[in-house]
Amino acid sequence: xxxQNQPEPQQDDLEFDYKxxxxxxxxxxxxxxxxxxxxxxxxxxxxxxxxxxxTDFRLKAYEIFxxxxxxxxxxxxxxxxFDDIYYYIKPTEGQARSWDDLPQEIKDTYDRIGVPEAxxxxxxxxxxxxxxxxxxxxxxxxxxxxxxxFCDMDTALKKYPExxxxxxxxxxxxxxxxxxxxxxxxxxxxxxxxxxxxVKVGLPLQAYFRINAERFGQFERTLIIAEPGADxxxxxxxxxxxxxxxxxxxAVVEIFCKESSxxxxxxxxxxxxxxxxxxxxRARAEKKAFMEWIDxxxxxxxxxxxxxxYLTGEGARGEVLSIAFANKGQIQDAGAKMVxxxxxxxxxxxxxxxxxxxxxxxxRGLVHVAKHANNSSVYVSCDALLLDELSRSDTYPYMKIxxxxxxxxxxxxxxxxxxxxxxxxxxxGMKKSDAESLLVNGFIEPVSREIPLEYSIELNRLINLxxxxxxx
Amino acid sequence: MIRLKNVSVAIDEKPxxxxxxxxxxxxxxxxxxxxxxSGKSTLAYTIMGHPSYELQQGSRIIMNGEDxxxxxxxxxxxxxxxxxFQSPLALAGVKVQQLLRLALEGKKDPVAIYKxxxxxxxxxxxxxxxxxxxxxxxxxxxxxxxxxxxxxxxxDKNFLIFDEVDTGVDVDAxxxxxxxxxxxxxxxxxxxxxxxxxxxxYLKPDKVLVLAxxxxxxxGDGSLAEEIEIxxxxxxxxxx
Numbered sequence: 093x094x095x096q097n098q099p100e101p102q103q104d105d106l107e108f109d110y111k112x113x114x115x116x117x118x119x120x121x122x123x124x125x126x127x128x129x130x131x132x133x134x135x136x137x138x139x140x141x142x143x144x145x146x147t148d149f150r151l152k153a154y155e156i157f158x159x160x161x162x163x164x165x166x167x168x169x170x171x172x173x174f175d176d177i178y179y180y181i182k183p184t185e186g187q188a189r190s191w192d193d194l195p196q197e198i199k200d201t202y203d204r205i206g207v208p209e210a211x212x213x214x215x216x217x218x219x220x221x222x223x224x225x226x227x228x229x230x231x232x233x234x235x236x237x238x239x240x241x242f243c244d245m246d247t248a249l250k251k252y253p254e255x256x257x258x259x260x261x262x263x264x265x266x267x268x269x270x271x272x273x274x275x276x277x278x279x280x281x282x283x284x285x286x287x288x289x290x291v292k293v294g295l296p297l298q299a300y301f302r303i304n305a306e307r308f309g310q311f312e313r314t315l316i317i318a319e320p321g322a323d324x325x326x327x328x329x330x331x332x333x334x335x336x337x338x339x340x341x342x343a344v345v346e347i348f349c350k351e352s353s354x355x356x357x358x359x360x361x362x363x364x365x366x367x368x369x370x371x372x373x374r375a376r377a378e379k380k381a382f383m384e385w386i387d388x389x390x391x392x393x394x395x396x397x398x399x400x401x402y403l404t405g406e407g408a409r410g411e412v413l414s415i416a417f418a419n420k421g422q423i424q425d426a427g428a429k430m431v432x433x434x435x436x437x438x439x440x441x442x443x444x445x446x447x448x449x450x451x452x453x454x455x456r457g458l459v460h461v462a463k464h465a466n467n468s469s470v471y472v473s474c475d476a477l478l479l480d481e482l483s484r485s486d487t488y489p490y491m492k493i494x495x496x497x498x499x500x501x502x503x504x505x506x507x508x509x510x511x512x513x514x515x516x517x518x519x520x521g522m523k524k525s526d527a528e529s530l531l532v533n534g535f536i537e538p539v540s541r542e543i544p545l546e547y548s549i550e551l552n553r554l555i556n557l558x559x560x561x562x563x564x
Numbered sequence: 565m566i567r568l569k570n571v572s573v574a575i576d577e578k579p580x581x582x583x584x585x586x587x588x589x590x591x592x593x594x595x596x597x598x599x600x601x602s603g604k605s606t607l608a609y610t611i612m613g614h615p616s617y618e619l620q621q622g623s624r625i626i627m628n629g630e631d632x633x634x635x636x637x638x639x640x641x642x643x644x645x646x647x648x649f650q651s652p653l654a655l656a657g658v659k660v661q662q663l664l665r666l667a668l669e670g671k672k673d674p675v676a677i678y679k680x681x682x683x684x685x686x687x688x689x690x691x692x693x694x695x696x697x698x699x700x701x702x703x704x705x706x707x708x709x710x711x712x713x714x715x716x717x718x719x720d721k722n723f724l725i726f727d728e729v730d731t732g733v734d735v736d737a738x739x740x741x742x743x744x745x746x747x748x749x750x751x752x753x754x755x756x757x758x759x760x761x762x763x764x765x766y767l768k769p770d771k772v773l774v775l776a777x778x779x780x781x782x783x784g785d786g787s788l789a790e791e792i793e794i795x796x797x798x799x800x801x802x803x804x
Contacts, residue, residue: 511615513653519612520667520719521641530666534657534698 127175130154133277136180140246140280143253153266153276160270166456167394167423172340172368179278179311235293240324241286242297245313248284255286259315263346263374263402272372275311275344282312282343287322287353296325296358296544314345318353318381325356329547339366341392345373349381351405356384360547362391362554365422369395379405379434386542387414389424390554398456400429403437403465410439413539415551418451418483419558427456427488432465432498443474444536447483448558455504456488461495469499476506477535479528529559565590565753566611566627566645566723572620573603573610580606580617582778588723588753593767595789596757598775599797604757605650607775608727611755612647613637627723641667646721648712650728650757654700660711663699664718677718684717689740705732713741717748725755730763742766761793776801 125132133154137147162169235242241252249256266276287293318324341363349355355375363369369392375383385399401410412428430439445453455474476485487504509531517527533540533552540548566588573581581603588594596604610617611625613636619625625633627643635643655663661681665674685695688710700708709729716724726745730738742763745754749767756767764786772788774781774797781801782788792800 510653513655515612515614515637516649516653516655517663517667518637519641519645519647520663520715521638522667523638524636526666526669530658530663531655534655537657537698 126178128154128177128179128278132179136278136280139180140249142249145257146249149261149266150277150279153273154278156266157270157273157277160267160273162270163396166396166454167425167452169368169370169394171393177340180280238291238293239288240291240293241284243284245282245284245315246280248315252284252286255317256284256315259317259346259348261346263348263376264344264372268372271342271370272344275313275342275372279311279313279344281310282314282345283316283326283328284314285316285324285326287316287318287324289319289350290321291319292323293325296327298327298329310339310341310343312343314343316345316347316355316357318347318349318355320351320353322350322353322355324354325358327358327360327544327547329360329362329550339364339368341367341369341371343371343373345371347373347375347383349375349377349383349408351379352381353378354382354384356386357399358386358388358543358547360388360390360543360551361395363395364391365393365419367392369397371395371397373397373399374402375400375410376402376404377408377410380407381405382409382411384411384542385413385428386539387412387426388539388543388551389414389416389426390551390558392422392424394423394425396425398427398429398458400431401439402431402433403439403468404433405437406434407436408434409437411441413442413542414444415536415539416443416445416453417555417558418445418447418453420449420451422451423454424452425454425456427454427458429458430460430470432459432461432468432470435464435466435468437465437468439469440471441473442539444477444539445474445485446477446479446532446535446555447485448479450480450482450484452484452486454486454488458490458492459500460492461498463494465495466497468495468497471501473501473503475504475535477532478506478508479532525559529556532559566625568611569624569626571610571623571625573606573617573623574620575606575617579620580778581610584780586773586780586783588755590722590753591751592770593749593754594756595764595769595772595786596755596775597759597772597789597792597797598781602775603778604775605727606778608647608650608725608755608757611640611725612645613640641719641721644722646716646719646724648709648716648724648726648729650731652700652708652712654698654703656698656701658699659697660695660699660714664715667719680718681714684714688714688744689737690714706734706737709733709741710737713744717744722751723753723755725757727757728759729756730758730760738763739766761789764789774800 130151133150134147137150261276264272266273285297316326347355347357361369373385377383383401387397387399389395399412403410410430414426416424416426418424424445427443428441430441432439439459441457443455445455447453453476457472459470459472461468472489474487478485485506489502509528513531514524514527517530518524532555540551543551568584568586571581571584572579596607598604606617619633623633624631632640632643661678664677664681668677690710694703694707700711712729729741743766746767754767756763769786769789772784772786776797
């Protein structure tokens, strides 16, 4: 029922955009050196003119980063060479005020993704990240009037230091894992959203991310605070140009859902297939709050991402709805973490994964119900679709239940795309590849229907492109 | 319209159809009858081009003078063949509107398809709820058959095979389906695979084909169907 009146995309354009990627000439005013040491961390903080506490926070995080081992579980990360990465690049001097002020090649890049168009039609505010800093952003006047703060993280640190200091790094401390520590040391850009009590933001807030320099890691940092009764939907979409050498993307996202607030965080990730995408995302849901993660992973070489919700208040709810698509050479190690720390809390995890041409998907989930979390309910459903014999899917569902009065449902299925279903659709006049795409899009529909129309159309197109030329 | 020449089919080397020779003429109604396991559905799948049914050497399917033996199902659909499945599978997350839009992409305006689906659904007494659900998910036997007929109408092919469209369907639904097909038969060839004479009261067959043991045993006019109903296959086929 979607995109009835949407014009069909030009196949050639799509091929160019997504399959081969594109990159604009680099025109930077500053370029940091490769590799990382304490001096470099200090330099980044100085360049940004940060307060002393942030410099200290970064330096401490750097110490932790060097002391922590690489994860001993999950996909192989030996392709990451920390000494071969740029940790900070400043694309332009200062922030651009309007679209016209942006450098041409940056505009060209965004035109291809369609940022200004999307903004006109759909957005309440745009915060587009190019390299490591946000160069273009606009916030709807209405939002400002309501007291909603939406800007890039660096600006937030300057303009709202008290709020930032109060929350920053408190949900995901630097010692949480090696990559959270790295992000804490060298973070740059990302979004800051603050929604005052009782304010409902009608339209989704959006940000677009891209990597556009070789061997350049992107370490954005996002902080969202929803005061009691607030309601906000944040969307991040990523597309990236293709490069020959490895790239690292390691973000940290912290979300605070106060009493009776509701936050929805939607991601459509399409990093190019040389990117290591290692992201730590965590939310805290207080009394009767509702946190939803909607996480779609199409691109990257390796993704490790397990959005989590700490249900700390009575009656809090948490959801993770995710889609992972692994094509040739890709590993999507995704999942969810739900920690029930209060009575009457509810969690729901719905994971849909698709593996094709030797791609690997894994669902890795942890549900923890604490001793005093009476009458909580847990629902976990993970479905895997394998498109051929070469592909693989694994499920690692961990449950630590310390309470007897809990309702738990767990379902897991693995299916292959059936010849009978393909024949049925082909008998209606569809080509085999179209029939496969339709079945795959149908398979993820329980999750994709939760994504705003523009994004779900893009997601469908991405999947159709991934399905092209498949040998079934 | 469609000519079957020495059509023999095997699955895993087990013969299912044996040397069928027959020509379906345009604009006529054919009934295909026969005991369970006689090869009726295999005949339908074979004409539609199911990949698991291996045609034996020398088997030929000719459509309007063109050899379509090697064509895939979607190419046969392009040429005008439609198959209404005996037990259509549920397609999670796929709605009938979506399916038809994709099947007719570039051939028919999406808005026109949308409107036609709603109109036809109304005539076939398909509820909005059923229309908006994933295709065939949680649908009753009768509802599934109606959704097959809906697709037949919207796709508008001219050689239509209905594989037991009357099975699992209550009297009222059968009447709705059969009358609808009867009023839209202009310029179409219908091949109705059935166990019962019931549907043939509404759709009078020009010819009745009787299959048994994978062979085309007998061809007759409409009265053959009545004879089968009264006396059974054994008597009609000579007590074999």
